[in-house]
Amino acid sequence: MLRVAEIHKDYDGKPLLKGISFEVRQGELVCLLGSSGSGKSTMLRIIAGLENPESGKVYWNNEDYTQKPTHERGFGLMFQDYALFPHRSVAENIAFGLRLAGHSKAEVEPLVGKALESIHMQEFADRPVTELSGGEQQRVALARALAPDPHLLMLDEPLGALDHNLRTELLQDLRKRLHESRKPVIYVTHDQEEAFALADRLLLLHDGKLVQEGTPEIVFNQPANAWVASFLGLGNLVPAKLISANIVETKIGQIELENESELELGSECMLLLRPQEALIGEAAVGMHNHLRAVVQDVIFQGEYYRLEALVGNTLLQVHSDHDLEVGQTLDIAWSAKKLQCLPLS
Amino acid sequence: MKRSRSLTWLLWLIPLVFLLYFFYQPLLAIFRQVFSERFNQGWQFFSWDQVSQPLVFTLWQALLSTLLTLLVGLPAAYLFARFDFAGRKGLHTLSLLPFILPTVVVATAFNTLIGPRGWLNLILMDLFNLSSPPIQLLNSLPAILLAHIFYNTSIIIRMVGNSLSRLNPHYEEAARVLNATPWQAFKEVSLPLLMPTILGASLLVFLFDFTSFGVVLMLGGSQYATLEVEIYNQAMNRFNLPMAGLLSIIQLLVTLLITLAQNRVRKPRFGNAALSGERKARHRPTDTWQKTFVVIMVILLLVLFISPILSLVTRSFVTFEAARGERGEFQTGFTTRYYSELFQNRSGSIFYANPLAAIRNSLVYSVITMVIATSLGLISAYALSRSGKFTRWLEPLFMLPLGASAVILGLGFLLTFNKPPWTSGPFPILIPIAHSLIALPFVVRTLLPAIQGIPNSLREAARVMGAKPWEVFQEIDLPILLRAMIVSLAFSFTISLGEFGASSFLANARTPTIPVTIFRYISQPGALNYGQALAMSTLLLITSAAGSLLIEKIRLPGEELF
Numbered sequence: 001m002l003r004v005a006e007i008h009k010d011y012d013g014k015p016l017l018k019g020i021s022f023e024v025r026q027g028e029l030v031c032l033l034g035s036s037g038s039g040k041s042t043m044l045r046i047i048a049g050l051e052n053p054e055s056g057k058v059y060w061n062n063e064d065y066t067q068k069p070t071h072e073r074g075f076g077l078m079f080q081d082y083a084l085f086p087h088r089s090v091a092e093n094i095a096f097g098l099r100l101a102g103h104s105k106a107e108v109e110p111l112v113g114k115a116l117e118s119i120h121m122q123e124f125a126d127r128p129v130t131e132l133s134g135g136e137q138q139r140v141a142l143a144r145a146l147a148p149d150p151h152l153l154m155l156d157e158p159l160g161a162l163d164h165n166l167r168t169e170l171l172q173d174l175r176k177r178l179h180e181s182r183k184p185v186i187y188v189t190h191d192q193e194e195a196f197a198l199a200d201r202l203l204l205l206h207d208g209k210l211v212q213e214g215t216p217e218i219v220f221n222q223p224a225n226a227w228v229a230s231f232l233g234l235g236n237l238v239p240a241k242l243i244s245a246n247i248v249e250t251k252i253g254q255i256e257l258e259n260e261s262e263l264e265l266g267s268e269c270m271l272l273l274r275p276q277e278a279l280i281g282e283a284a285v286g287m288h289n290h291l292r293a294v295v296q297d298v299i300f301q302g303e304y305y306r307l308e309a310l311v312g313n314t315l316l317q318v319h320s321d322h323d324l325e326v327g328q329t330l331d332i333a334w335s336a337k338k339l340q341c342l343p344l345s
Numbered sequence: 346m347k348r349s350r351s352l353t354w355l356l357w358l359i360p361l362v363f364l365l366y367f368f369y370q371p372l373l374a375i376f377r378q379v380f381s382e383r384f385n386q387g388w389q390f391f392s393w394d395q396v397s398q399p400l401v402f403t404l405w406q407a408l409l410s411t412l413l414t415l416l417v418g419l420p421a422a423y424l425f426a427r428f429d430f431a432g433r434k435g436l437h438t439l440s441l442l443p444f445i446l447p448t449v450v451v452a453t454a455f456n457t458l459i460g461p462r463g464w465l466n467l468i469l470m471d472l473f474n475l476s477s478p479p480i481q482l483l484n485s486l487p488a489i490l491l492a493h494i495f496y497n498t499s500i501i502i503r504m505v506g507n508s509l510s511r512l513n514p515h516y517e518e519a520a521r522v523l524n525a526t527p528w529q530a531f532k533e534v535s536l537p538l539l540m541p542t543i544l545g546a547s548l549l550v551f552l553f554d555f556t557s558f559g560v561v562l563m564l565g566g567s568q569y570a571t572l573e574v575e576i577y578n579q580a581m582n583r584f585n586l587p588m589a590g591l592l593s594i595i596q597l598l599v600t601l602l603i604t605l606a607q608n609r610v611r612k613p614r615f616g617n618a619a620l621s622g623e624r625k626a627r628h629r630p631t632d633t634w635q636k637t638f639v640v641i642m643v644i645l646l647l648v649l650f651i652s653p654i655l656s657l658v659t660r661s662f663v664t665f666e667a668a669r670g671e672r673g674e675f676q677t678g679f680t681t682r683y684y685s686e687l688f689q690n691r692s693g694s695i696f697y698a699n700p701l702a703a704i705r706n707s708l709v710y711s712v713i714t715m716v717i718a719t720s721l722g723l724i725s726a727y728a729l730s731r732s733g734k735f736t737r738w739l740e741p742l743f744m745l746p747l748g749a750s751a752v753i754l755g756l757g758f759l760l761t762f763n764k765p766p767w768t769s770g771p772f773p774i775l776i777p778i779a780h781s782l783i784a785l786p787f788v789v790r791t792l793l794p795a796i797q798g799i800p801n802s803l804r805e806a807a808r809v810m811g812a813k814p815w816e817v818f819q820e821i822d823l824p825i826l827l828r829a830m831i832v833s834l835a836f837s838f839t840i841s842l843g844e845f846g847a848s849s850f851l852a853n854a855r856t857p858t859i860p861v862t863i864f865r866y867i868s869q870p871g872a873l874n875y876g877q878a879l880a881m882s883t884l885l886l887i888t889s890a891a892g893s894l895l896i897e898k899i900r901l902p903g904e905e906l907f
Contacts, residue, residue, distance in 0.1 A: 050518050070521040071529075077522040083515035087537045096533075097523030148524060 007056035018208035029185045031195040034205035040188040044154045048077045076150030080157040082141035084129040091125040097148035115143040154186045192232050226270035226342045235274035236316045252311045256288050258337040269341040277338045278318035287333035356728035371757025379590040399575040407554035410493035418501025424642045426509035429627045444499040445893040447843025448559025449860040453882040454653035457660040464656045484566025492560040497550040504546040548607040556750045559845040572596045573752045593753045661879035683876035703862040713777035714841035719833045722788030730796045751846025773856040779847040784837035795829035839892035
């Protein structure tokens, strides 16, 4: 299927992508995740042929596509701003790709009808796209991208322009439609919730490189480095130093890990303390990694309380199932088997 | 509320009185001239040929000029919007320059290029040892067309190029992903989205070509007369005022029709989504086709824009005079004589036009125009910025003068004010007033968007903090409008300095302006007259170019000039 190899791309004279390689298999939904400006969209544009890489190759079924013009690739791309043609109606927008692929009018019409039906917008056929709401535009854009039956579908932050409620609603719909299409999909986003909900596999892009690749579970449970943990908001990150095979020295004291770290003795790392894994109060007393903290703030989050707890002069977040007083002292502990010290990069 | 109402009244009143007295009264005089004649003597003062000939020619040359301008301008707009290349910025600035150049300067510039004493002929004469100029391009249709292309290509580049560079590049890319070739993507997506702009720009170019006066008068000779030139001829040379009036009315009607059509096509379509903020969609030319396109266009534009200007400036420093009795032999050399002659007082000849007085007059008129146009424009723009029933009623009255040509204004002034106290007064105030009317639309169009752009919340915040109405204006409006004010001042100064149409009616031997003097010099025989015309044109060129650069430099991006 799709394979990109060692893609390098500069932007304004500075390297943006520094050797990106990955594959997308048949029917697989891959999420390319990274902060804004990390070059995610550029990666899509290179695959689509809208931009040329400085070096590296794009293969489709082992055929070198790097120099192939965009319109001959047969890949679909949905833009973040949808880029619906404002001078054409909904139906004409959807028909565009089919028409230019050389289908006759008689062939195009039923296909457009079917596409409109699939997004439940039959009665919108002759409306100008400028009169559609954000959510409707999003659906039309997806239908337009899928209409010519592309080999590969790429979506650039398809929910990025919508407000929160609509996003959650459309995310379900999108998930269903993308899986039904059985096409290989590359989905670009900076939102981990979206990525976790949709992806078969995640690709995390940081500083021009893929820092981790794997299923959502693997990425969540075993973040490759401190940046991944911080980007995904997995929990407290405390600077640490490995002083023996399974003990790290930190500002909040020595902490014991269950698994022996693969890092070199004496190297710096980031201790990940997940708030939801914290034991508090009675449960913490007598544990190995026992800390004493002062509660600074209690924030009600619905299903739990989020505590801001001060240990020494380090502020940690922990979750609690019951309310606590601000100012009270609190025992906190993390079980050694739940802890990891992550490489800095 | 009450006070604000009366202020609105006052804001309307001042420009309204000015327009009624100095614009509508002269216009009415033209109508009266034509129709009173009709009742007195019937329509014997003209034959249909006299009307239809210039009308048909005017339309024909305007159509031809517009098509040719599009032929150069559209690729040029594409060049500037899509490609990065060395010297792009400089060439872009250069291509915007002609718009504000005075017509007489453009006419003399082309004269020095293709005229009988121009470089082209001189070089050919030298090369082939000829005794007379081999090409007769002056007084021909191609000369007129060439000058019109030179003038109006900048309008296409500015308007279409601006839209093209603001067009969301995702549209074309989306089309590319949806199986369209680059050409199909342009044809199916960008072109339809740009069509309103292209049509609007074309109509504007057509309007400018249709009302072209100075260029046609000086490059077209006696056999090619547009309506404007014919109005001038009838009024100033044949003293057939009714005929001039009739032509004016026809001219006015056609102008009005074009303006209406232009307003219709320019109505925004497709929402604002299509045109977003300026994006960087430019790239270096990649394949051979693109490189060839860029190279050809750059050379074409350089030749088109630089050659007339360069030839004017260089020719003004060179003597080419046939030594007596020896045909084909020239005394050539560098000279500054044409310039020094400008400052010599030789009042012996009756045809003598005093260049020094012209320069002094023009500067004085320009300063007065600057003051009148900008203050009147500021008041008008404030009046127009206030919404209400009143505004809707009066707006058309304000907008009509935009379509009136300088020549018609000149004729109207001649008919209305050719009597004391206007003629007997110590100072020819009519010329700067006419110039102010011509500059007013540009000033209003510069100031109005700037005024509308000030959020009312700023004024309200100032009021809440205790500022009196006048203090609000002083502390909020004035500093924000400063840039637009400077642009307006520079605009009205430059327009007045180069104005020819109205001045050609109003300036007499006592009150010459620079353009009128240049016209007189170049219409007279003799190398010295020619040289002095070139020297003055060069000075005017430098001043106008400086004004134009100043305007481009401080003008806010996105302000439409037309």
